[in-house]
Amino acid sequence: MSKSFNFSLQDALFIGFCATLLVALKSMLRLKLGISGHSMFLMTFFYLICYGVVGRVGSVSACGLQSGLVAMILSVGKGGPLILIKFALPAIAMDLSLILVAGLFTLRWRCVLVGLIGCFAWATKGWVEDLLVGMTMQVALVQFALSMLKGGMFTLLAALMVPPVLERLKSHDLLYKESAK
Amino acid sequence: MRVKGRHKATKYRGAAGFDYHRLESTATQKSSYVTAASLILVLILSSAAFLIPDRYLPGLILCEMLLVIHGVYRRGNPGVIARVFIVQLIITMSLYYLIHGQSQLAQGAVAVLRILLAFIPGWWLSITCAPERIGEVLTWVLPVKWAFVIAASISLLPYMTVELREIYHIQCLRGARISPKALRDPRNWSELINCVIFPLLIQLLKLSRQIAVAAQLRYFGKSKQPTHWR
Numbered sequence: 323m324s325k326s327f328n329f330s331l332q333d334a335l336f337i338g339f340c341a342t343l344l345v346a347l348k349s350m351l352r353l354k355l356g357i358s359g360h361s362m363f364l365m366t367f368f369y370l371i372c373y374g375v376v377g378r379v380g381s382v383s384a385c386g387l388q389s390g391l392v393a394m395i396l397s398v399g400k401g402g403p404l405i406l407i408k409f410a411l412p413a414i415a416m417d418l419s420l421i422l423v424a425g426l427f428t429l430r431w432r433c434v435l436v437g438l439i440g441c442f443a444w445a446t447k448g449w450v451e452d453l454l455v456g457m458t459m460q461v462a463l464v465q466f467a468l469s470m471l472k473g474g475m476f477t478l479l480a481a482l483m484v485p486p487v488l489e490r491l492k493s494h495d496l497l498y499k500e501s502a503k
Numbered sequence: 504m505r506v507k508g509r510h511k512a513t514k515y516r517g518a519a520g521f522d523y524h525r526l527e528s529t530a531t532q533k534s535s536y537v538t539a540a541s542l543i544l545v546l547i548l549s550s551a552a553f554l555i556p557d558r559y560l561p562g563l564i565l566c567e568m569l570l571v572i573h574g575v576y577r578r579g580n581p582g583v584i585a586r587v588f589i590v591q592l593i594i595t596m597s598l599y600y601l602i603h604g605q606s607q608l609a610q611g612a613v614a615v616l617r618i619l620l621a622f623i624p625g626w627w628l629s630i631t632c633a634p635e636r637i638g639e640v641l642t643w644v645l646p647v648k649w650a651f652v653i654a655a656s657i658s659l660l661p662y663m664t665v666e667l668r669e670i671y672h673i674q675c676l677r678g679a680r681i682s683p684k685a686l687r688d689p690r691n692w693s694e695l696i697n698c699v700i701f702p703l704l705i706q707l708l709k710l711s712r713q714i715a716v717a718a719q720l721r722y723f724g725k726s727k728q729p730t731h732w733r
Binding site: 331332333334337338340341363371388394395396397403405452457464476479490494 | 545549553557595599602607610613614617621648649653656659660664696700703705707708710712718723
């Protein structure tokens with residue numbers, strides 16, 4: 323596991339900057355409207371950009387953990403150590419799915435699929451929380467479906483924007499090595 | 504030369520009986536331990552809000568009321584708690600009313616209460632603990648490289664924010680549809696990505712390369728005992 327987090331310093335710094343920017347933008351644009359899926363837009367976008375630029379499995383989880391830690395330090399969102407799970411869980415789910423689908427589809431469809439799996443993990447986390455606080459199964463399932471629907475929409479929008487951005491970065495010769503195709 | 508001078512000065516102060524440097528460092532160490540204890544307390548209280556049975560809830564409510572009083576005393580804004588409570592109450596109660604009718608509204612209220620109890624410790628932590636102390640506590644458990652990355656990212660956040668603002672204002676002047684009003688429409692979000700985020704990503708790539716070279720030229724990662732900057 324430690325080997326998969328062993329990035330070069332430059333990659334690690336880029337991941338850290340993306341994570342910090344994600345947290346800063348989230349608080350600046352005030353997209354934190356309770357349970358709605360706005361936050362999935364920024365999360366999916368920056369996680370997939372990290373994957374595209376660094377081009378290695380583990381980069382998305384690293385970005386997720388970093389954003390959780392930065393959000394905890396800067397007390398963005400609901401604060402406290404539980405925010406770490408909110409950021410890290412979709413990232414880890416996306417990374418695990420990347421192991422499975424690496425090289426299977428075109429970049430565009432891979433981004434959409436991986437983003438939706440991240441959104442599923444995020445909605446599942448909300449569902450488990452709802453069940454833990456004692457909501458009935460029906461209410462929790464309705465909440466889950468609503469988050470999946472709203473979050474899925476934003477995820478789809480973000481995932482479709484990633485391949486053109488990566489393409490432009492590559493055409494400007496800014497990606498210094500062979501990244502995700 | 505400067506370091507030597509400072510060391511000498513500390514020695515003289517130590518000889519005179521006023522070792523401010525040591526005093527300051529002991530105070531910092533103490534406040535780091537307090538922050539670590541607060542982090543663990545917050546983790547326990549937030550998890551308890553999800554996990555403990557209903558009969559222990561009054562005890563938890565009492566604990567968290569003390570936290571709220573302390574938070575308000577430290578000039579925290581209790582309006583945030585009220586807003587979370589009202590938003591959750593409206594959504595959850597309306598869902599309960601639509602699905603179960605009036606019979607299980609009490610259960611819904613308890614669920615909302617638990618969500619609020621999970622939120623309050625985080626709010627209290629953000630008021631009582633300084634960000635740099637939380638960061639220092641995290642470096643105790645993180646690998647050196649990632650601790651450096653977090654420290655570098657947070658200290659460069661003002662620089663990134665200035666860059667972001669500059670790019671945003673320039674693109675606004677050029678007529679991009681990215682004003683706060685235009686951004687309410689998700690169709691304009693791609694414009695935000697193309698006009699603001701894309702140039703910013705270029706800056707970040709450049710910045711990460713510069714910082715990595717600068718750190719490596721200062722032998723970062725070569726020594727087993729890294730120095731810390733307080």
